[in-house]
Amino acid sequence: MAGNRAATPVQRLALPLVCMGAIVVLVYLMKLAFALPTTELDGGLEAADGAGTVFQLADGSHFPGEGKIRIGEEEISVQRIDAKGGKVQSGKDTVLNPNRFKVLERGVNGVAPANHAAGAAVSQVAKGLFFPENNSSFGDQVDELFYLILWITGIAFILTEGFFLYCIVAFWAKPGARSAYTHGNHRLEMVWTVIPAVILVALAVLQSGMWTEMKMSAPSATEPGVVTVQVVAKQFEWNFRQAGSDGRFGTQDDIPSTGRLVVPVDTPIRIELRAQDVLHSFFLPEFRVKQDAVPGLSVPVWFKAKRPGTFQIMCAELCGLGHSRMGGTLEVKTKEAYAEWVATESTKWNGENDGTDRPDWYGVQAKIWWWWDSTPTSVGFTGESNDRKRKS
Numbered sequence: 368m369a370g371n372r373a374a375t376p377v378q379r380l381a382l383p384l385v386c387m388g389a390i391v392v393l394v395y396l397m398k399l400a401f402a403l404p405t406t407e408l409d410g411g412l413e414a415a416d417g418a419g420t421v422f423q424l425a426d427g428s429h430f431p432g433e434g435k436i437r438i439g440e441e442e443i444s445v446q447r448i449d450a451k452g453g454k455v456q457s458g459k460d461t462v463l464n465p466n467r468f469k470v471l472e473r474g475v476n477g478v479a480p481a482n483h484a485a486g487a488a489v490s491q492v493a494k495g496l497f498f499p500e501n502n503s504s505f506g507d508q509v510d511e512l513f514y515l516i517l518w519i520t521g522i523a524f525i526l527t528e529g530f531f532l533y534c535i536v537a538f539w540a541k542p543g544a545r546s547a548y549t550h551g552n553h554r555l556e557m558v559w560t561v562i563p564a565v566i567l568v569a570l571a572v573l574q575s576g577m578w579t580e581m582k583m584s585a586p587s588a589t590e591p592g593v594v595t596v597q598v599v600a601k602q603f604e605w606n607f608r609q610a611g612s613d614g615r616f617g618t619q620d621d622i623p624s625t626g627r628l629v630v631p632v633d634t635p636i637r638i639e640l641r642a643q644d645v646l647h648s649f650f651l652p653e654f655r656v657k658q659d660a661v662p663g664l665s666v667p668v669w670f671k672a673k674r675p676g677t678f679q680i681m682c683a684e685l686c687g688l689g690h691s692r693m694g695g696t697l698e699v700k701t702k703e704a705y706a707e708w709v710a711t712e713s714t715k716w717n718g719e720n721d722g723t724d725r726p727d728w729y730g731v732q733a734k735i736w737w738w739w740d741s742t743p744t745s746v747g748f749t750g751e752s753n754d755r756k757r758k759s
């Protein structure tokens with residue numbers, strides 16, 4: 368050691384500063400590691416389709432910054448990487464310059480590529496610092512509460528860490544100085560216990576109305592104008608069943624699907640959530656909806672979409688080795704487009720159909736909905752039996 372010279376404040380702060388720097392570098396490396404795998408459109412798509420190909424935007428509202436394009440059955444999310452790239456033509460038809468776009472994810476028929484689901488969520492979340500843009504009727508309240516809590520904890524963090532750094536500098540060991548021992552300060556401890564307790568109780572009171580609206584006010588399936596969707600989570604997919612044109616479940620025009628949910632805008636959507644194997648969590652980041660799917664329970668969830676578009680469905684509960692690819696697509700259509708979609712999908716099946724339009728109906732889907740219909744009614748936390756909630 369260099370004699371008895373006391374360390375300067377810079378020397379005293381060196382270690383904490385190096386630690387903080389290491390954490391920043393670590394976070395950055397993690398961000399790189401979990402970044403969405405991207406393919407330059409140039410080379411991949413260009414080779415297949417050539418420059419100047421006419422693409423159709425699935426959701427015009429996100430263009431020109433970011434959007435989805437379709438080529439035949441394939442749906443591709445793209446992001447413009449140059450402000451001068453791309454050229455919007457009238458209507459829905461758009462000519463893209465492939466050199467100026469990068470592919471975010473590719474999927475077939477509206478189903479997100481499973482192995483990109485987790486990465487896509489990370490990019491979605493990173494887009495709005497914490498949240499992707501809200502699209503649900505109650506989402507703004509959730510965001511407000513989040514930012515309020517962030518402010519409170521942020522201020523507390525800066526105050527406590529600032530005091531901590533001050534103490535490191537001010538009370539650094541000095542040659543010849545002796546430690547002072549204390550048994551604490553009763554009054555001080557009361558203060559820093561009571562203040563957080565008051566804040567917590569205030570937050571609990573403040574959010575109770577929102578909690579009631581989000582978690583305890585799911586519209587009943589018998590209410591007029593409510594669209595009910597039965598959801599079965601299983602390793603590692605989301606399965607959906609909607610009533611067809613007849614508005615009843617368990618009939619031949621039911622609309623089953625895996626990984627793709629279609630709902631109308633500005634309409635209460637009632638989700639009846641069940642899990643076939645283990646815990647899953649139904650997560651719609653853009654709708655601030657996250658609800659555990661629990662084997663043995665039927666849990667009602669609801670939301671109302673503010674605008675049409677294509678959104679993410681995620682599993683937010685580590686449910687096994689394939690958890691990261693347990694994703695899907697939520698398509699919000701206008702009311703007219705939704706009615707049209709139901710009419711079309713309903714006719715894909717009828718008694719005379721040989722099933723070629725709906726091959727899945729004979730396989731996995733049939734097993735899933737047979738399970739739904741035959742498993743003894745489970746009771747969710749509303750206390751309703753599953754049977755009574757059904758439209759039929």
Ligand SMILES: [Cu+2]
Binds near residue numbers: 603647684
């Ligand atoms: Cu899962």
